[in-house]
Amino acid sequence: MNAVRQDGALLHHLRILYNIGAIGDLTDGQLVERFATDTGEVAELAFAALVERHQSLVWRVCLAITRDRHQAEDAFQATFHVLARKARSLWVRDSLGPWLHQVACRTASCLRTAALRRRRHERRCAELEVGRYVEPADPRDPDRDAAVHEELGRLPEKYRAPLVLCDLEGWTHQEAAWFLGWPIGTVKTRQFHGRRLMKDRLIRRGFGPAVAVALVESLRKSAPAAMPAAAVRNAIVAAMWELGRLMPGYVVSANVLTLTRGVLQAMLWNKLRYLAAAAFAVGIVSGGASVYVLGSQDKGTQDSKEGPKPSASAPAADSTGATEQAAAAELRAQQIATRKARAAYEIARLTREVAEIAVEEYEEVGFPRDLAAARAATALAEADLTRASDRADWAERMFKKGYVSKSTRNSENLGLKKARFALEKAQANSKILVEYTRSKKIKERRSAVEKARLDELDRQEAYDVARIKENELKERLHPKTK
Numbered sequence: 001m002n003a004v005r006q007d008g009a010l011l012h013h014l015r016i017l018y019n020i021g022a023i024g025d026l027t028d029g030q031l032v033e034r035f036a037t038d039t040g041e042v043a044e045l046a047f048a049a050l051v052e053r054h055q056s057l058v059w060r061v062c063l064a065i066t067r068d069r070h071q072a073e074d075a076f077q078a079t080f081h082v083l084a085r086k087a088r089s090l091w092v093r094d095s096l097g098p099w100l101h102q103v104a105c106r107t108a109s110c111l112r113t114a115a116l117r118r119r120r121h122e123r124r125c126a127e128l129e130v131g132r133y134v135e136p137a138d139p140r141d142p143d144r145d146a147a148v149h150e151e152l153g154r155l156p157e158k159y160r161a162p163l164v165l166c167d168l169e170g171w172t173h174q175e176a177a178w179f180l181g182w183p184i185g186t187v188k189t190r191q192f193h194g195r196r197l198m199k200d201r202l203i204r205r206g207f208g209p210a211v212a213v214a215l216v217e218s219l220r221k222s223a224p225a226a227m228p229a230a231a232v233r234n235a236i237v238a239a240m241w242e243l244g245r246l247m248p249g250y251v252v253s254a255n256v257l258t259l260t261r262g263v264l265q266a267m268l269w270n271k272l273r274y275l276a277a278a279a280f281a282v283g284i285v286s287g288g289a290s291v292y293v294l295g296s297q298d299k300g301t302q303d304s305k306e307g308p309k310p311s312a313s314a315p316a317a318d319s320t321g322a323t324e325q326a327a328a329a330e331l332r333a334q335q336i337a338t339r340k341a342r343a344a345y346e347i348a349r350l351t352r353e354v355a356e357i358a359v360e361e362y363e364e365v366g367f368p369r370d371l372a373a374a375r376a377a378t379a380l381a382e383a384d385l386t387r388a389s390d391r392a393d394w395a396e397r398m399f400k401k402g403y404v405s406k407s408t409r410n411s412e413n414l415g416l417k418k419a420r421f422a423l424e425k426a427q428a429n430s431k432i433l434v435e436y437t438r439s440k441k442i443k444e445r446r447s448a449v450e451k452a453r454l455d456e457l458d459r460q461e462a463y464d465v466a467r468i469k470e471n472e473l474k475e476r477l478h479p480k481t482k
Contacts, residue, residue: 028096036087058104064145065108073231075108078259080235098164105153107263148215151201159194162187167220331473341466345459352452359445374430381423388419
């Protein structure tokens with residue numbers, strides 16, 4: 001009986017070691033995909049690997065902003081709960097660090113704001129109680145720590161990513177350059193500029209120059225605080241519960257659920273506001289240009305067709321001074337109409353040139369880039385298929401020797417089928433890109449060029465008519481002596 005139990009424990013440990021070995025070499029993007037698509041022990045190990053990789057970063061941000069260990073634990077769990085909720089819609093190439101930093105900042109800031117609001121209310125009610133909030137020796141320290149991460153989260157992506165990866169997560173410049181797809185010199189330069197931007201923004205928030213420099217340097221010099229193991233375990237269990245992979249008896253903390261819901265709503269509203277602002281800006285630009293061009297053209301054409309307008313103040317037809325004055329006014333109006341027609345023609349010409357550039361850009365830049373990405377995806381799928389085939393062969397041999405269960409062998413065979421399907425899909429995408437998408441996009445862009453060229457010809461004709469009319473008025477007002 002003891003031998004049976006020992007054999008069962010041995011097989012269990014072998015399966016765990018196999019899964020850990022297979023998962024440990026994956027990138028964050030592959031771990032997110034495995035968590036979102038697989039089930040059982042593999043999904044749990046994938047999420048546990050993500051938590052292990054980024055727990056120091058998330059805990060450091062949550063503790064720095066909230067300044068309370070209990071609130072930091074809630075913010076920590078809610079951050080990874082948001083990750084579990086968003087796993088199916090995330091696209092990650094290698095590291096989740098920059099994205100998790102923003103989510104942790106937003107989550108911890110919500111808790112900190114709620115705590116400050118609650119304390120102000122308690123003061124107003126004269127019922128201040130001694131809570132769990134730990135006040136440091138310097139009352140400005142909480143604001144300083146929160147300001148660092150808030151300003152870091154507000155930096156543009158090109159400056160924020162090097163700071164998060166190199167300063168907070170301890171990546172080397174070479175690793176960050178490989179992940180970001182930049183030269184190493186670019187990573188170092190943008191890291192330097194990002195630190196300088198943070199220092200300037202902290203100074204504008206009221207901190208002294210020396211304090212601002214010290215706060216920026218604290219990102220890479222301060223050691224991470226000790227993190228409770230229960231927070232990590234609860235974050236993993238909450239993620240599995242979110243996907244319905246735990247027993248129904250488990251319940252996530254109400255505070256964590258409320259905080260997660262608030263952060264997800266805030267992320268959705270920010271995305272909607274961004275899209276609405278972008279659509280509004282595009283509408284204003286395109287609508288304003290259309291109104292200007294159409295109004296200019298209509299005015300110029302109308303003026304050219306109507307001909308000279310008789311002056312209402314002219315006393316008589318035989319008055320030479322009044323006639324010259326009316327002709328001068330008409331000439332001035334026609335000169336303005338000619339200028340407007342010329343501006344409309346220049347806009348149409350530039351629009352045609354932009355359309356032609358778009359064709360060249362897609363043929364010389366866009367399509368080669370898409371083709372390279374499709375080929376890279378195919379190569380990655382081929383590598384995944386090779387690994388899946390090796391794992392399936394290994395599982396088959398171990399099953400025959402009795403070291404792994406039948407379910408493990410079936411799981412690896414299913415993974416092999418998924419890898420084959422992924423390779424077929426990647427190859428199909430490459431074929432569609434070459435045989436269909438390329439010709440379709442080029443045809444659409446060339447059609448836009450032809451449309452812009454016709455519009456340019458119309459504007460040029462209107463400009464020529466307005467210019468001829470202006471020359472006729474000049475000749476009438478100042479006839480040439482023969």
